Amino acid sequence: MNAAADIKPGHINPDPRARALEALAAKPDGVVEAIASTADVTPAEILEILPKGAAVIASKEAFADIWSELTTWGEVLFIVHTDDIVLEAEGSLPAGSEAHGWFNIHGDSPIGGHIKKDNCASVTFVDRPFHGRRSCSVWFMNEKGSAMFKVFVRRDENRELITEQLAKFEGLRDRYAAL
Numbered sequence: 001m002n003a004a005a006d007i008k009p010g011h012i013n014p015d016p017r018a019r020a021l022e023a024l025a026a027k028p029d030g031v032v033e034a035i036a037s038t039a040d041v042t043p044a045e046i047l048e049i050l051p052k053g054a055a056v057i058a059s060k061e062a063f064a065d066i067w068s069e070l071t072t073w074g075e076v077l078f079i080v081h082t083d084d085i086v087l088e089a090e091g092s093l094p095a096g097s098e099a100h101g102w103f104n105i106h107g108d109s110p111i112g113g114h115i116k117k118d119n120c121a122s123v124t125f126v127d128r129p130f131h132g133r134r135s136c137s138v139w140f141m142n143e144k145g146s147a148m149f150k151v152f153v154r155r156d157e158n159r160e161l162i163t164e165q166l167a168k169f170e171g172l173r174d175r176y177a178a179l
Helices: 016-026 030-041 043-048 060-070 162-178
Strands: 055-059 076-081 088-093 096-099 102-105 113-114 120-130 132-140 147-154
Touching: 016 043, 030 043, 030 102, 043 055, 043 120, 043 132, 055 060, 055 162, 060 096, 060 102, 060 120, 060 162, 120 162, 132 162
Parallel strands: none
Antiparallel strands: 055 120, 076 088, 076 147, 096 102, 102 113, 120 132, 132 147
């Protein structure tokens, strides 16, 4: 029997995985952070229970290589999602360089700044439905189980994923899935 099915209305299940499964089942194509909040778990815990292949996790040592590949994708959607703001910026990712404990990104793009690269615990390739449509993104995860930031495959004027970016996403994801 499914542990989530054993939960009685008004009862808070003490098992985090069961809570996560129940919250994901209630809104399978919802915002991961909202699902995690409902279940009182981290976004990483939600990503871990997605169907096979929906979340492919690469080690933190892959940060620079993955970032370098993302700089070849053209304009992407860059999102920082906290409890207080969902900041979205469209632009190409500039090449980065490391100095003084930071991964610094500067260039001819609205996306720029300084990333505390050492806080990155893993990089997760996420391919799942979002509000009824396929969504593909790369999440740079911290040790607390939250996304530091996310890089999304963009959509065209018909709201379809841009074919060239999708192919690059799938190729990069598949390279890390094979490890």
